[in-house]
Amino acid sequence: MHKITMLGTGLIGMFYTMTLHANRGRDRVAMVYSRSEERAKAFAAEWNVPRYSTDLAEAINDPETTVVVIGLPNHLHEEAVRLSVQAGKAVLCTKPLGRTAAEAKRMLDMIEEAGLFGGYLEDLAYTPKTLKAVQSVRNGALGKVLWARSRETHPGPHSDWFWDKEQSGGGAIIDLGCHCIEISRNFIGKEVRPVEVMCWADTQVHPIDAEDSAVGLVRYANGAIGQFEVSWTFRGGMDLRDEVSGTEGTIWLNHWLRTGFEMFTAEGEKGYVAEKAESDTGWLFPVGDEVGSLGYTAMFTDMLDSLDQGKQPMESFYDGYIVNAIMDAAYRSASSKQWETVVLDDWRGSDEAGGGAVLTDYDDEHYLIKEERMPDGSKKLILKHKTTGAMSQIAA
Numbered sequence: 260m261h262k263i264t265m266l267g268t269g270l271i272g273m274f275y276t277m278t279l280h281a282n283r284g285r286d287r288v289a290m291v292y293s294r295s296e297e298r299a300k301a302f303a304a305e306w307n308v309p310r311y312s313t314d315l316a317e318a319i320n321d322p323e324t325t326v327v328v329i330g331l332p333n334h335l336h337e338e339a340v341r342l343s344v345q346a347g348k349a350v351l352c353t354k355p356l357g358r359t360a361a362e363a364k365r366m367l368d369m370i371e372e373a374g375l376f377g378g379y380l381e382d383l384a385y386t387p388k389t390l391k392a393v394q395s396v397r398n399g400a401l402g403k404v405l406w407a408r409s410r411e412t413h414p415g416p417h418s419d420w421f422w423d424k425e426q427s428g429g430g431a432i433i434d435l436g437c438h439c440i441e442i443s444r445n446f447i448g449k450e451v452r453p454v455e456v457m458c459w460a461d462t463q464v465h466p467i468d469a470e471d472s473a474v475g476l477v478r479y480a481n482g483a484i485g486q487f488e489v490s491w492t493f494r495g496g497m498d499l500r501d502e503v504s505g506t507e508g509t510i511w512l513n514h515w516l517r518t519g520f521e522m523f524t525a526e527g528e529k530g531y532v533a534e535k536a537e538s539d540t541g542w543l544f545p546v547g548d549e550v551g552s553l554g555y556t557a558m559f560t561d562m563l564d565s566l567d568q569g570k571q572p573m574e575s576f577y578d579g580y581i582v583n584a585i586m587d588a589a590y591r592s593a594s595s596k597q598w599e600t601v602v603l604d605d606w607r608g609s610d611e612a613g614g615g616a617v618l619t620d621y622d623d624e625h626y627l628i629k630e631e632r633m634p635d636g637s638k639k640l641i642l643k644h645k646t647t648g649a650m651s652q653i654a655a
């Protein structure tokens with residue numbers, strides 16, 4: 260059982276506390292921090308938290324808590340990690356870890372030099388569908404993963420600070436791209452080095468300094484491509500979809516707008532439907548178990564079990580740092596309009612390169628390119644001559 264200091268009483272502080280206190284869980288939030296006394300007091304009363312504070316250091320140094328959960332705006336993550344490390348506590352930090360790789364690396368170093376536990380709260384790597392899909396990929400069901408596409412788009416975030424580049428570190432890439440990049444890394448393999456990024460980013464709608472839309476390609480050393488698509492301009496709710504293509508199979512995941520629960524109401528739901536839902540009338544896509552579906556339940560189970568067992572969680576501060584380094588390259592590419600190298604001062608995976616064509620022998624002289632069943636039921640084979648390279652086809 261852990262007693263936890265929760266930093267932040269906004270959307271994520273609420274989701275995290277709801278998850279930790281659900282299902283008669285033993286882990287409890289024992290102290291909560293908010294800037295406003297009124298909000299801290301109301302949150303503590305609502306979630307049965309015994310103590311609250313409007314002083315960040317006091318909340319972190321609470322004598323009873325051993326774990327700090329950071330649910331504050333992005334520009335406050337580093338300071339919260341520093342104070343938590345000084346207090347000698349385990350730290351679980353929400354996404355993105357930093358606004359830049361340099362910031363994330365400082366946080367990683369602080370945790371590791373102090374020998375403390377650092378969990379990266381990347382919930383979308385832990386959704387029940389994602390965990391099952393990643394396991395299928397690891398079992399070899401898809402062969403070699405070639406392309407992992409991940410999309411998160413919605414009409415834009417719910418608080419002022421997200422829209423201020425200084426506090427957030429960027430726009431849709433830093434806010435949503437971090438999820439998509441880490442989802443793709445889980446499918447492609449975290450040991451595979453992300454090499455370079457090509458990214459388009461623009462401000463299509465909102466009058467802000469940051470990008471409200473972006474599409475990026477992350478090229479991995481084994482030839483795989485991770486594609487992220489992010490936007491704060493999408494209308495119709497929150498679109499969370501992933502696609503994984505391998506040499507032997509395909510996975511399509513839809514996490515939010517088509518989950519198998521579709522409802523029409525002319526009268527109106529008269530309340531909250533699901534995160535970022537734009538309407539409560541007409542066709543709705545409610546979500547039954549929101550914290551479970553978004554991965555929060557499995558995420559905290561892994562984090563606190565790993566802490567108990569003295570091992571690294573599935574998503575660590577190191578992963579957060581790699582994601583920030585990929586996003587840094589994406590921002591450089593969006594401005595240079597060139598492929599930009601992912602700069603990693605600390606790479607712990609493999610440097611093996613790979614990729615390229617897979618050669619399947621048909622006979623001594625030919626490679627098999629493809630088998631095709633035609634509309635009349637006949638089957639043909641497309642072949643390539645091994646020395647001349649000439650393409651041919653024969654009936655099978």
Ligand SMILES: NC(=O)c1ccc[n+]([C@@H]2O[C@H](COP(=O)([O-])OP(=O)(O)OC[C@H]3O[C@@H](n4cnc5c(N)ncnc54)[C@H](O)[C@@H]3O)[C@@H](O)[C@H]2O)c1
Binds near residue numbers: 271333355380417419
């Ligand atoms: N799926 C996810 O993992 C997910 C979802 C939403 C947000 N987040 C992350 O959680 C963090 C917080 O986001 P949120 O959605 O809860 O935001 P929010 O605006 O709903 O809440 C932010 C909290 O921080 C407090 N705060 C704001 N500015 C502050 C300041 N200058 N000093 C001290 N406290 C301040 C607010 O009062 C509030 O308690 C961000 O890093 C965000 O990226 C993660």
